[in-house]
Amino acid sequence: MESSLFLYNTLSRSKEKFEPLNPPFTGMYVCGPTVYGDPHLGHARPAITFDLVFRYLLHLGYKVRYVRNITDVGHLEHDLDEGEDKIAKKARLEQLEPMEVAQYYTDRYFIFMDALNVKRPSIEPRASGHMIEQIEFVKKIQDAGYGYEVNGSVYFDIEKYNKKHQYGKLSGRVLEDLLSNTRELEGQDEKRNPADFALWKKAQPEHIMRWPSPWSEGFPGWHLECSAMGTRYLGENFDIHGGGMDLLFPHHESEIAQNQAALGHESVKYWMHNNMITINGQKMGKSLGNFITLDEFFTGSNAALAQAYSPMTIRFFILQAHYRSTLDFSNEALQAAEKGLKRLFAAMEVLDKMQDAGCGMRDAGCGMQDAGCGMQDAGCHPQSEEIKKIRNTCYEAMDDDFSSPMVIANLFEGVRLINSVNDKKEFLSADDLTLLKQTFETFVYDILGLKSELSGDNSEYIKGLMELVLEIRQSSRAKKDWGTSDKIRDGLAALKITVKDGKDGSNWELGK
RNA sequence: GGUAUCGUGGCCGAGUGGCUAGGCAGAGGUCUGCAAAACCUCCCACAGCGGUUCGACUCCGCUCGAUACCUCCA
Numbered sequence: 249m250e251s252s253l254f255l256y257n258t259l260s261r262s263k264e265k266f267e268p269l270n271p272p273f274t275g276m277y278v279c280g281p282t283v284y285g286d287p288h289l290g291h292a293r294p295a296i297t298f299d300l301v302f303r304y305l306l307h308l309g310y311k312v313r314y315v316r317n318i319t320d321v322g323h324l325e326h327d328l329d330e331g332e333d334k335i336a337k338k339a340r341l342e343q344l345e346p347m348e349v350a351q352y353y354t355d356r357y358f359i360f361m362d363a364l365n366v367k368r369p370s371i372e373p374r375a376s377g378h379m380i381e382q383i384e385f386v387k388k389i390q391d392a393g394y395g396y397e398v399n400g401s402v403y404f405d406i407e408k409y410n411k412k413h414q415y416g417k418l419s420g421r422v423l424e425d426l427l428s429n430t431r432e433l434e435g436q437d438e439k440r441n442p443a444d445f446a447l448w449k450k451a452q453p454e455h456i457m458r459w460p461s462p463w464s465e466g467f468p469g470w471h472l473e474c475s476a477m478g479t480r481y482l483g484e485n486f487d488i489h490g491g492g493m494d495l496l497f498p499h500h501e502s503e504i505a506q507n508q509a510a511l512g513h514e515s516v517k518y519w520m521h522n523n524m525i526t527i528n529g530q531k532m533g534k535s536l537g538n539f540i541t542l543d544e545f546f547t548g549s550n551a552a553l554a555q556a557y558s559p560m561t562i563r564f565f566i567l568q569a570h571y572r573s574t575l576d577f578s579n580e581a582l583q584a585a586e587k588g589l590k591r592l593f594a595a596m597e598v599l600d601k602m603q604d605a606g607c608g609m610r611d612a613g614c615g616m617q618d619a620g621c622g623m624q625d626a627g628c629h630p631q632s633e634e635i636k637k638i639r640n641t642c643y644e645a646m647d648d649d650f651s652s653p654m655v656i657a658n659l660f661e662g663v664r665l666i667n668s669v670n671d672k673k674e675f676l677s678a679d680d681l682t683l684l685k686q687t688f689e690t691f692v693y694d695i696l697g698l699k700s701e702l703s704g705d706n707s708e709y710i711k712g713l714m715e716l717v718l719e720i721r722q723s724s725r726a727k728k729d730w731g732t733s734d735k736i737r738d739g740l741a742a743l744k745i746t747v748k749d750g751k752d753g754s755n756w757e758l759g760k
Numbered sequence: 761g762g763u764a765u766c767g768u769g770g771c772c773g774a775g776u777g778g779c780u781a782g783g784c785a786g787a788g789g790u791c792u793g794c795a796a797a798a799c800c801u802c803c804c805a806c807a808g809c810g811g812u813u814c815g816a817c818u819c820c821g822c823u824c825g826a827u828a829c830c831u832c833c834a
Contacts, residue, residue, distance in 0.1 A: 261764095282834050319834065334833070420763055421830075445831055470832060491834085493765080498831055523765080524828065531828065568783070569773060574766075574827065581772045584784035591783085594797080645774095653774050657782035667798050671791085730793060737795080748797045755797085 256649045258519040268487045274310040275486030277478045282319040283353035284335045287360045288539035290532045297522040297571040298490045299366040314369040315481045320350035321375040336456045360542040363559040365697045375473040379459045382468040382476040386447045388510035398438040400450035400464025406443045419497035471502040489516040522571045554579040564589040567652040595663040639687045718754045
């Protein structure tokens with residue numbers, strides 16, 4: 249299991265060679281959604297980012313256990329004085345049981361992630377299903393002397409923790425600064441120190457989501473579920489922990505502190521954070537109210553959208569940017585992604601047919617078995633070097649902190665080659681063709697996780713019919729019967745089928 | 761105010777101490793019955809000001825600007 253994968257570790261702020269603790273096994277934990285609203289574009293970014301990581305690790309041969317939690321404990325709305333639970337509030341507004349809300353949006357999340365071709369993680373644990381683990385985790389922190397109880401709530405003692413450890417090592421914060429910059433907030437009087445965070449919170453009478461504990465009927469603190477469930481499913485030490493950059497502080501910072509306090513050591517070797525999607529230069533987020541849901545993207549039903557965008561367009565759009573860069577949403581950018589993606593898949597179809605038809609490659613004068621393809625044949629140049637270069641550059645890009653934009657740029661080099669071959673401007677040996685095909689399938693399907701959306705009903709019947717129709721058109725063209733040939737083309741166009749004439753006859757594809 | 765990230769051509773977005781990103785859009789051309797598709801060519805940018813260097817878009821400093829986070833939104 250020797251790879252040359254490097255990934256950016258937020259903890260060290262540098263790229264590090266990926267060396268899992270127990271190869272070939274790899275543990276990865278990623279912060280999932282809080283299920284109290286429809287998934288939006290902001291949710292798609294981390295899901296796709298870590299799907300890319302998951303897929304590439306699998307491709308490299310690692311045995312990956314990928315855990316992504318579902319936060320179905322509502323925690324609190326910070327801008328409401330009374331501190332209302334997010335899920336409970338939604339439940340109240342919709343007159344539902346809180347768990348009905350959580351279930352509904354969990355299902356919605358799965359539906360949309362499936363549409364984006366995001367692979368399901370190995371385990372998707374719910375916070376509500378791990379109360380025992382969370383309570384035990386609090387006990388351990390208390391036993392270690394870093395938790396204190398006040399009125400049925402338990403808080404983490406950051407000042408004490410910071411004497412032996414460094415609170416702020418992940419986000420680059422200094423405790424003194426945190427203390428001096430703390431905002432005045434309601435209901436903080438129970439804490440010894442404003443920087444302390446809750447491990448267990450006693451439920452107010454109106455708080456519906458509550459569980460029994462040694463301290464009170466209440467609910468777990470906001471950072472606890474990840475510590476508890478990460479430890480439960482990946483052990484006290486695991487390889488990768490991911491999430492959005494907005495979780496860096498205080499969420500992940502506090503998670504580190506909790507694990508250090510409870511277990512006596514940190515748990516995570518590599519911390520990875522994806523950047524935000526912005527809209528008009530601003531983070532797209534639930535709390536800002538400027539989000540566009542995935543449902544709206546897929547149907548085009550949002551005033552900010554000029555049209556509907558398919559799931560793969562969204563996925564491709566996200567993969568065209570490096571995961572650590574901000575990505576600015578605009579109709580122009582999405583339309584560019586849509587067209588680029590279409591071109592990529594058109595080339596893949598051409599590539600596919602090359603093999604099926606036997607193509608002209610073999611009789612172009614290239615000795616199939618000759619590794620180097622005879623140079624004496626005019627117009628026949630060995631492409632194996634170029635294909636190998638594309639392939640290698642794709643691997644180098646992935647190895648360099650999952651640089652999907654570089655992979656895509658390289659694949660377009662391949663697109664150009666494929667189309668040139670199709671135009672009979674360049675030629676491939678059988679070996680070249682195999683390698684090229686394999687490279688595209690590996691990177692486009694397996695690693696980038698893209699899939700064609702055009703051939704949904706590409707049944708044998710349709711294929712046969714289309715072949716027949718195009719044959720008829722071809723023969724009318726041969727007779728210069730343009731009326732018939734154009735009638736066929738226009739008629740098909742009305743059905744959103746595009747006819748593309750090439751040197752060897754015509755092709756077709758769905759979509760305008 | 762603090763911490764962090766960043767500022768690239770019409771748009772989106774990579775990357776590097778000296779040498780091509782890529783996609784989309786635009787212009788011209790080839791091909792074609794026409795159209796589409798495809799291919800070729802062109803548009804050679806790196807916030808500003810200093811500094812280091814033989815040489816910086818790439819390193820350092822400053823300025824300006826943007827975004828995120830700063831304790832209960834994950």
